Amino acid sequence: MSKFVRIALMVALGVVMAVGISAAAVPDPGNSVIGTCLAFAPGGELLYTVTVNDQFGNPINNVAVDIDLTSCSAVQVCSGQDAGFTATGKVIEGHTNGSGVVTFTARAGGICQSVPGDGPIRIWAGGVKIGELTTNTSMDLDGSLDLGLIDFSDFVTDESALPPNLESDFDCDGTVGLLDLSLFATSEFLQPWHGFCP
Ligand SMILES: [Ca+2]
Ligand SMILES: [Ca+2]
DSSP states (O other): OOHHHHHHHHHHHHHHHHHHHHHTOOOOTTTOEEOSOOEEOTTOOOOEEEEOBOTTSOBOTTOEEEEEOTTOTTOEEOSOOSTTOEEETTEEEEEOOTTSEEEEOOOEESOGGGSTTOOOEEEEETTEEEEEESOOEESSTTSSSSOOHHHHHHHHHHHHSSSOOGGGOTTOSSSOSHHHHHHHHIIIIISTTTTOOO
């Protein structure tokens, strides 16, 4: 084997190893960030963002991120999600972009914490649990996967409570009020899907 061939093989091996290391980037819970307020809407209007980084704080591209609702008996998930997202049972999956970010439009309903002992909601990235939540909010408060009078009645009860029940804090601003009602009304009356699953 000539010196030139040996050098070429060593360079090729180095490239293969570098690719292997890159492909093996592992999500790091300490360097990743999950949204603290997970809001459901069958109509898909409410956003939830997760950022996945590795142990060095570098973003991980195209890693699968799961919102795992399997411990939430009162939560229902639309079988159809928006483009780029899938639902398998009670797990909604998306993939990060080049910045390590994925923003869900979680099409689901119900309140996980409404059943004592249920939860937590687990957030996974590439098979690694990067965080969990004990609560969620939901425009579809009764988990029927559409919006209707029962949800509106529940909203009024939540808004009237002292302090307000944050299950109805759809915009995640820490209170229940007109902005949340506006989101509900927009999904129910103004969007073509009327607050339903796709
Ligand atoms: Ca409902
Ligand atoms: Ca609010």
